[in-house]
Amino acid sequence: MGGFFATALKEDSVFDLFYGTDYHSHLGTRRAGMVVHGRDGFSRAIHNIENAPFRSKFTGDVHEMEGNLGIGCISDYDPQPLLVRSHHGTYAIACVGKVNNTEELVATIFKNGGSHFQMMTTGEVNKTELVAALINQKDNIIEGIKYAQDMIDGSMTILLLAQDCVYLARDKYGRTPIVIGQKEGVGYCAAFESFSYLNLGYKDYREMGPGEIDVMTPEGVMVMEKPGEKMRICTFLWVYYGYPSSRYEGVSVEEMRYNCGISLAKRDGYTKDDIDSVAGVPDSGTAHAMGYANQSGVPFSRPFVKYTPTWPRSFMPTHQNKRNLIAKMKLIPVHELIDGRKLLLIDDSIVRGTQLRETTEFLYESGAKEVHIRPACPPLLFGCKYINFSRSNSDMELIARQVIAEEEGEQVDRTILDDYADPDSDRYHLMLEKIRQKLNFTSLKFNRLDDMIAATGIDRDKLCTYCWDGRE
Helix, strand or coil: CEEEEEEEECCCCHHHHHHHHHCCHHHCCCEEEEEEEECCEEEEEEEECCCCCHHHHHHHHHCCCCCCEEEEEEECCCCCCEEEEECCEEEEEEEEEEECCHHHHHHHHHHCCCCCCCECCCCCECHHHHHHHHHCCCCCHHHHHHHHHHHCCEEEEEEEECCCCEEEECCCCCCCCCEEEEECCCEEEEECCHHHHHHHCCEEEEECCCCCEEEEECCEEEEEECCCCCCCEECHHHHHHCCCCCEECCEEHHHHHHHHHHHHHHHHCCCCCCCCEEEECCCCHHHHHHHHHHHHCCCECCCEEECCCCCCCCCCCCCHHHHHHHHHHHEEECHHHCCCCEEEEECCCCCCCHHHHHHHHHHHHCCCCEEEECCCCCCCCCCCCCCCCCCCCCHHHCHHHHHHHHHHCCCCCHHHHHHHHCCCCHHHHHHHHHHHHHHCCCEECCCCHHHHHHHHCCCHHHEECHHHHCCC
């Protein structure tokens, strides 16, 4: 995943770019960068943020950079933004998305006269460099962006900083957002997260549509390619990735999570006679748990707290075992709220199940009598093809698929998978019971897909639900 921020002001924009980009730190943990263009041309800084936060790494750069136009990026993968020199002139580019057909695209570019790509230490081509190479295949930047998005199997949202403007290109099907803010009389900004510019003096201007391409200058925002009809925005943005104060397509992240909790409570029908308290796995599970608690009348509590002053996000290390260890070490028990209690715990999702199993064991060891688990989204049956929400290399890393493989074998017909995805089917309930046993929960019930979609208030045809139902 990743986040971004862009500025086009009538004055120096480095301060706004610095803090606007920093407000996206929850979306990436590996690389970050900023590029500005001013009187002396382009100025760029890129740093590794795996072991230190964005602000501490870029504080020195802020005092040396100058420019009224800029783009910044937080990335979980490729170093960016990149500076590129081509027949379009010199520009900087940053991207958020996923490319599933890299080798095919590289071969196409070589066939059309491209000579080389730099290899990263992972042995892969930098996806941002690949996008730039695709853009450079066409005679102008707008046509190049459209060509890149058409050629990519996956998704791609692009920010491109030229010498006199910033090009904004939302993913072809709007899987990730771009929102625009306006600072009256000063200029504009663009961001992934809608809250990121509010404390910087901007007001909401508008949200770009799927496939829309705009040109942003200090004087205004011009639509160069109108939005398409088809939208498939990622539903997981509300469930997990989005910051609580954000909105996508006008829908509040916090409110959607709260509504999911209400739905879970209605399905359960639990009261204070059944469980003692409701808790959320911090941080994304908290709002879900509050919705559940208020609907059910069961008290909300915090039986463990997250120690965040020195711990980075749990999935920051590349090795899964290290991520699990960090996740466990961040949670500090409050024994008085655990010992002898029947707890209901809400997490945003279950991917591999390792962390939640260890959390459950941690609660039992701290004296919990029962631990009931309620994930806020349905079982994950398919690895994400569009935004890299998980580092899973195979569908078989998903615990739901592991359980299905034990029953059906690894090669499963799609009609059978569809039956496992149906919350009213016998196979679905068998899958849940197998997961419950593996992870040692007292009980397990997932949020239903129809309830989760209803919590967004958005038409299902506009939402990407691929990881739950395989729907393209």
